[in-house]
Amino acid sequence: MRLKLIGWLSAGLFCLAPALAEELFVATPLTAANSFTAGIEGPAVDAAGNVYAANFGRQQVVGVVSPQGEARAFLALPGASVPNGLRFGRDGALYMADYVGHNIFRVAPGTATPRLYAHEAAMTQPNDLAISADGVLYASDPDWAHETGRVWRIALDGNVTLAADGMGTANGIDISPDGRTLYVNESVQRAIWAFTIGADGALTDKRLLRRFDDFGLDGMRVDVDGNLYVTRFGKGSVVKLAPDGALLREIQLPGAKPSNICFGGPDGRTAYVTEVERQQLVQFRIDRPGLEWQRLRDHP
Template identity: 75%
Template sequence: MKWNLLLSACLGMLSPAWAAGLFVATPLTASHAFTPGIEGPAVDRAGNVLAVNFARQGTVGIVTPQGEARVLFALPGKAVPNGLRFDRDGALYIADYVGHAIYRLAPGEQTPRLFAQEPAMSQPNDLAITAEGVLYASDPDWKNETGRIWRIDRGGRVTLAAEGLGTANGIEVSPDGHTLYVNESVQRTVWAFTIAPDGTLGGKRLVKRFDDFGLDGMRADIDGNLYVTRHGKGTVVKLSPDGAVLAEIALPGAKPSNICFGGPDGRTAYVTEVEHGRLLQFRVDRPGLEWQRLHGSH
């Protein structure tokens, strides 16, 4: 009943798009193909979806647009991946939250290599990337409900970019490269920072505060709208850059963990969903920012 009411509300809000077949979520992979650690995700130039912890912890899986899945590689030792990001050259960056590290898989290579490591991190959780290839990593301390943001330059040098946050989780850079967004899962807030020319962060300001349910992954489309997964609510909310709710998409699963964009035109959203350990998909109205950069349109 609750799901039907939410669906009806979303339908009323999105009636023109819904009629065009947008914002209707369906499964892409079989249930429990991934562990409860399913996260990531990211889409390569060929349109395959990469997501972490396929079949077992410590792996990165690759899924075709038709839903066929296999292990692509495993991280070494006790490393466990979380956030994934491609840069505009097609290199893949993998956040290892156990080893406080970032791995990099160069185009054409089969084995990821250690790119950056910072013992002072609680963990690198999710990753954002600028057009120039600079990474920002969210770093939640779940036990103390606090968090930080780290900056990792193209040479792998790690510097603390912001501290004093709540449980920092989803993170994204605006299309113009001037704003970094980060959400806090426990505090249910989305914040924006101004990115200075030297990459430092300042001007922290509140974008959106939610009254219930958690926040997890977050990605932008080419217009700068944010898609935020609502962990526990089973939805993805679409926010304008200033925090207005533009849409809320109901999912067949209560615990979405993260989101990315792909498909032949960048307008297919892929969502990692923990309750059923699977990937979901739905069509959107505008391409994702990371997809646009990966395909050479900047």
């Protein structure tokens, strides 16, 4: 009888195991459809797990969404400024690219007031942001009309310098965990490039990481292992790439136009994606934490 009982218990545990296993890489909506405009972008997650995304309800407004999907307006940019890429620094400050006014705004921790951090009239439209461990920003700057682009470096004092020129439509951008490589993708050319970041912040040794045959590229973020998650605008998916550019996985989304991605959740393993077709945030669980989440958690 004892042997039979052990057998039944073992069988029961094996039956329960699949049900208890977490479902990874399956996307579901986080917010209601049409809660954002077609300019939905960003996104970024604060240390408390809230998701910030651009153009909530109307253009110019940054919304904040709880991990449960409860959304509200957080702030509005002044004048004609419109937010696009968002990033949190390790000090908890929120940085926002304003593609209309050629500005970078900063929101200090515990406030909801955007302050001008950097301005460069020579920019076409600062689009997305990457942030280094020490707080230096890099901004992609596409010129859609001419299918060209650049990358700008924004120092800790807000000083702006041109870091890379002669690119295609520079869009998604991020930095490797060791801080030595900057990744930039080109939407129209469907290419991802890697640059070496020098001790002085200069970009050198431009090299092709991967090229795609179809559909556009948009936002891009790295996990703690240096894997890249890239949104495929028009294809309705996110691809996970190894640091050498090898394709590891493709995640299908509800909606064909994902514009950007970030990581959060209680363990950094929830991906949040801004999706233009349905104008909403979607989410899916991943296997390893995002780098930006890890840095926010580890900041003293």
